[in-house]
Amino acid sequence: MFEPDIEKMSLSDIRELQRERLAKMVKYSYENVPMYKKRFDDAGISPDSIKSLDDVSKIPFAVKDDLRQHYPYGILAVPLERIVRLHASSGTTGKPTVVTYTQKDMDTWNRLMARSYAAAGVTSGDIVQNAYGYGLFTGGLGFHYGAELLGAMVIPTSTGNTKKQLMMLKDMQSTVLACTPSYALYLTEAAANEGYDPLNDFNLKVGMFGAEPWSDEVRKRIQEGLGIRAHDVFGMSELYGPGVAIECTEQNGLHIWSDEFLVETIDPETGEVLPEGERGELVFTMLTREAMPLLRYRTRDLAVVNYEECGCGRCHPRIMRIRGRSDDMLIVGGVNVFPSQIEHVLMNIDGVGDQYLIVVDRAILDVLQVRVEVAPDFFKSADYDAARFAKLMESELQAVLTIRARVELMEPGALPRSEGKAQRVLDLRKQ
């Protein structure tokens, strides 16, 4: 463990620390950020009324749009001179979402990342090949400085240039790969095409994969393809970046670093706090953020939080795997469908390749359309019967999703590959 005193805290000690920090943070936000002062005043609550952890539910939610509305520096709680870093996430429309950090925020974020690496079994002796994008996106620098703080060696390859990535994996004998899960999947495929045998040519042991939801089936393919243990990393730029929660070596849920984040699960429709163990939208309160406090920030991510002690000895609550974002949910023929459910079904069928694309078209919204690549070996084999294979997939999809599906088979390599976040849904309604 990187910070055993904090990582081994009991749940009751964590809660006591959270209570103290929450009260301080609420007062700090009220006194230093006009947006919070106005919201508290409008809601008729004073910072003094937030005493217990349950009182957090009295605080109005913060949402992504708050950051856009206060673009660029509106939620700052400190003078601009005290800011040492700025990141921004790309906005699909208009201005990006800007996040800022004081030196103390940077130190906290880097510690959380170092802890996350250590929880995944990474040590100071490891060589981390960091294929997250360096730049305004928090992935590159987040994974970079956390690894350095741990004492590991970092190779900052950044995204893209797949041939060079593969060469570095072999020549430098990198032991840890940090990138999006879809890129890890692509690297396994590209390695074979370039004549590498990952299990013999590479020395990889651990994967640190985040920034997009991925299924257990994709995990299995990456683990087997690269000979690694693949860890899910959760974060978002609004909450520092990556390193909010990490899957430990038990690979059974992602520990939320709860000395820094207070998590709630809410009903995404009504905003009501749900009882422990129920699936809902994750809401985070940052407990020590100095530059840009965020109270009750709605993530749109849907998951269950588990408060039981983990086999690794940590009591920091765990996010059981994220099923998808409420924003990603498709309604097909009146039924709610998550892309991750479709991935789950497809990746369990022998002969299905690693790439698929869900197509949403207004004209045929009652039918699910999926383009699926066939695995190269199966495509070449004598057993391959396209019509029969498509029918099999359609019936498996219908059995799980309860809606009709139309599968279009693609040759291996036909669908576009991504070096960052994968595009799994093509929404023709937006074009």
Ligand SMILES: [Zn+2]
């Ligand atoms: Zn654990």
